[in-house]
Amino acid sequence: MPDLSRRCPAVDPDDHHLYASLGCAAENLLLAAQAAGLRGEVSYDPSSSSLRVELEEAPPIMSALFDAIPKRQCSRAEYDGSELTAEELTTLAEAGRGEGVSLVFLTTKRQKEQVAEYVAAGNTAQFVDRAWARELRAWIRFNRREAERRGDGLYGPSMGSPDVPRWLGELFMRVAFSAKRQNEKDVAHIRSSAAVAVLVSEADDEPHWIEAGRSYERLALQAAAMELRTAFINQPVEVPALRAELAGFAKPRMLGRSLGQSTVRRATALAFLSVLLVSIIVFALLLVEQKDPHRLLFEAVSAFGTVGLTTGITSSLSVPGKIVVMMTMFIGRVGPMTLALALAAKSATQNIELPEERLGIG
Numbered sequence: 001m002p003d004l005s006r007r008c009p010a011v012d013p014d015d016h017h018l019y020a021s022l023g024c025a026a027e028n029l030l031l032a033a034q035a036a037g038l039r040g041e042v043s044y045d046p047s048s049s050s051l052r053v054e055l056e057e058a059p060p061i062m063s064a065l066f067d068a069i070p071k072r073q074c075s076r077a078e079y080d081g082s083e084l085t086a087e088e089l090t091t092l093a094e095a096g097r098g099e100g101v102s103l104v105f106l107t108t109k110r111q112k113e114q115v116a117e118y119v120a121a122g123n124t125a126q127f128v129d130r131a132w133a134r135e136l137r138a139w140i141r142f143n144r145r146e147a148e149r150r151g152d153g154l155y156g157p158s159m160g161s162p163d164v165p166r167w168l169g170e171l172f173m174r175v176a177f178s179a180k181r182q183n184e185k186d187v188a189h190i191r192s193s194a195a196v197a198v199l200v201s202e203a204d205d206e207p208h209w210i211e212a213g214r215s216y217e218r219l220a221l222q223a224a225a226m227e228l229r230t231a232f233i234n235q236p237v238e239v240p241a242l243r244a245e246l247a248g249f250a251k252p253r254m255l256g257r258s259l260g261q262s263t264v265r266r267a268t269a270l271a272f273l274s275v276l277l278v279s280i281i282v283f284a285l286l287l288v289e290q291k292d293p294h295r296l297l298f299e300a301v302s303a304f305g306t307v308g309l310t311t312g313i314t315s316s317l318s319v320p321g322k323i324v325v326m327m328t329m330f331i332g333r334v335g336p337m338t339l340a341l342a343l344a345a346k347s348a349t350q351n352i353e354l355p356e357e358r359l360g361i362g
Contacts, residue, residue: 023213122235
């Protein structure tokens with residue numbers, strides 16, 4: 001269950017971060033259980049707003065993510081500006097994907113500058129909030145002894161601050177800690193980074209917050225395993241007005257409209273299924289026709305798209321070849337997704353009993 005005694009009502013009034021941290025802890029638990037020979041299943045209990053983890057014996061599985069647990073930490077320093085390769089981005093994306101949670105990478109200069117603006121606006125809004133400032137001072141652990149004794153909070157030295165007594169740390173914050181200085185620091189970090197990763201959930205509720213936490217933990221652990229440094233830039237998420245703007249900015253757009261994640265997934269699935277079907281159709285035509293493969297490919301794509309174009313070989317196709325082309329036109333017209341769903345659909349079981357009728361027999 002979430003530890004409500006550690007709530008941060010000023011910065012996290014809806015407990016979004018609290019439940020995300022619960023997801024992070026659950027993911028670490030599952031990885032540790034795998035290494036110990038236990039398979040875990042996580043479920044959410046809405047009646048108690050808690051997670052239930054069921055474990056059963058299984059062969060031990062050691063993973064790079066498990067090995068990275070003691071290495072993962074946030075880095076509050078500037079990055080070297082090195083770009084990530086396509087393979088590295090793919091590996092990170094696979095680790096950060098969850099049920100109802102997707103990962104969006106912002107890698108261009110324009111995108112990072114926009115995120116920097118959101119972060120600066122978030123800092124400016126938070127620094128004028130006295131409740132936020134009090135909560136932040138109470139949550140920072142200014143020295144190792146305090147951090148080890150409390151077992152929570154933000155460790156000051158990990159953010160580049162010296163290890164000092166609490167009274168000195170609080171005095172420094174009151175005198176030198178400002179939105180302007182924090183903005184300069186955060187903007188420099190964003191500009192020097194290779195990418196900004198944004199986790200987007202399909203719904204804004206507790207189960208999705210938990211799943212987002214699990215997805216983040218896998219992403220951070222995968223980055224640590226790849227010797228990459230990461231850090232939070234939560235300000236746009238912590239200010240409600242900016243959270244909505246960031247969500248709209250991170251979503252794919254087309255013709256001035258944002259596209260939902262379900263739409264993107266369906267489009268991706270349709271594209272993959274279409275390429276697969278055309279490949280099968282071309283292979284079938286090559287088996288029954290002794291003609292130029294490029295022309296057969298053109299005929300297959302034209303038939304699938306039902307555009308009526310041809311290289312002039314349609315009339316000379318054999319009967320099996322014409323049947324393949326006709327079937328291709330039918331699939332293309334109906335739609336591969338519609339056809340696949342129709343073939344995969346199962347008739348629903350009707351758990352009803354009809355009235356009994358007595359018939360005269362004999």
